[in-house]
Amino acid sequence: MDLRNSSEKKVGVIGAGSFGTVIANMLAEKNKVILFARKPEIVKEINEKGTVEGRQMHANIEATGDQEYLASQCQVIFPIVSSTGFREVIRSFSPxxxxxxxxxxxxxxxxLAHHLEEEGQPIxxxxxxxxxxxxxxxxxTVVVRVGCLAGPNLAKEMAMKQPAATVIASKYNEVILEGQRLLRSDRFQVYGNKDLIGxxxxxxxxxxxxxxxxxxxGMGLGENARALLISRGxxxxIYLGNALGGSTKSFIGLAGIGDLVATCSSNLxxxxxxxxxxxxxxxxxxITATMEETAEGINTIRIMKQLIENSNVRAPITENLYKVLFEGMKVEEALQYLMKYPFNVDVDFL
Known part of the structure; x- marks a missing residue:
């Protein structure tokens, strides 16, 4: 079924985690939505009870475990799954x-295109x-028009219908405008940005x-310490982002500093x-064994540590967090190191 001429277009969401279900509910306020869930019991719960693990789902949402069905019915699709399983999920939809x-x-x-070690040796x-x-x-996939959704979007607050905003980024204006049309509401502002990678x-x-x-x-430190961390962070x-091809402008916008402030200040x-x-x-x-969903920062630190070792990027926070997470360094020791780190210039990237 070619949906380009269809007058009754549905919107697809891949992933029934906390953020995926929030986005599905928001989309469902203006559109019919098909939500893909991998687990049959989740599909059944949504379709029979209108809930997913106790969270209420909009009546306009239909759940499925069939990739072909979702792709045939929806022209615009929002994949929202963890990065560790993202490639596998996209590959399953690709045909x-x-x-x-x-x-x-x-x-x-x-x-990461390969494992961090090959035959026991770092690569x-x-x-x-x-x-x-x-x-x-x-x-x-053969899809060309690709975008992303990023910003200070704590799922629990959005589920409570509190005011929030996000950024739709894409090289294509059509993608940005379509994302804005589908998601923008009186309580949810949607900005556009052409710097997709950034x-x-x-x-x-x-x-x-x-x-x-x-x-x-967790150490009981105050707002001065938090402000120091956020500003140096x-x-x-920006150093890491520039090394990976992102524009400084994107990092000082809503998806950068806006999201940073939200996630550095909230136990959500x-x-x-x-x-x-x-x-x-x-x-x-x-910690990871008892968390219901993935904390993406853990894997990001592992990947960035490998990049830092092969570049001239200064990233003391990332390097010390790696030692805390994977090498047994105490949090207190890492903090002492950062307080003594010779930051001679406040800002040197503008």
């Missing part, structure tokens, strides 16, 4: 996607090895700083929660 489809993802993570990681989610879509990286890299912010809070994010953030629990003495394995 049913066509050039007329528009994909706007909402995943704040990175994909050299370059920008070519690291893929944003839009790059994964372009690699795995906006994606903004949403990805701020998760690193959010883990650090959670750790500060913003600088580090999964990444903030990871840092908070680490500072309270819990192990990373215990």
């Amino acid at each position: 049913f996607l066509h050039p007329y489809h528009i994909l706007i993802h909402g995943t704040k993570g990175l994909d 050299r990681v370059t920008r070519e090895d690291i893929k944003t989610m839009s790059e994964v879509i372009l690699e795995e 906006v994606e990286l903004s949403g990805v890299l701020k998760n690193i700083i959010a883990i650090a912010a959670g750790a500060l809070s 913003m600088v580090e994010t 953030s999964r990444n903030f929660t990871v840092g908070f629990r680490l500072a309270k003495g819990e192990s990373l394995s215990d």
Whole structure:
């Protein structure tokens, strides 16, 4: 079925996690929505009870586990799944996607083209090895019109219908305008940005700083320390983002500093929660085993550490968080190191 001439277009959402269901509910206020869920029991619950794990779903939402059905019915699709499973999910949809489809993802993570070690030896990681989610879509499908959704979008607040805003980024005006048309409402503002990679990286890299912010809070430190971390974290994010091909302008916008402030200040953030629990003495394995959804910052730190080792980027927050997460460094020790780090210039990228 070619939907380009269809007058009754439905909108697709891939992923029934907390953010996926929130976006599906928002889209359903103006459109019929088909929501893809991998687990049959989730599909059944949505279609029979109108809920997913207790969360109320809009009556305009139909759930399915059939990739071909969703792709045949929907021209615009929002993939919102974890980065670790993103490539596999997109690959499973690929046979049913066509050039007329528009994909706007909402995943704040990175994909590594290979494992971080080969035969027990670390490998050299370059920008070519690291893929944003839009790059994964372009690699795995024939879809051309790709965009992303990023901003200070804490799912629990959005589910409560509190005011919020986001950015739709794409090289194509059509994608931005379609995303705005579908999502904009009296309580949800939608901005546009042409720097797709920069906006994606903004949403990805701020998760690193959010883990650090959670750790500060877990140690009982105050607002001065948080402000220091957010400001230095913003600088580090721009260094890393520029190295990966993003524009500085995107990092100082809503998807960058806006999202950074939100996730560094809220215990609703999964990444903030990871840092908070680490500072309270819990192990990373215990934390991840008891979290319902992925904290993307953990994988992002692992990938960025490999990139830093093969570049001249200064990223002391990321490097010390890596030591805390994977090498047994105490949070207090990492903080002492950062306080002594010789930051001689406040801002040197403008």
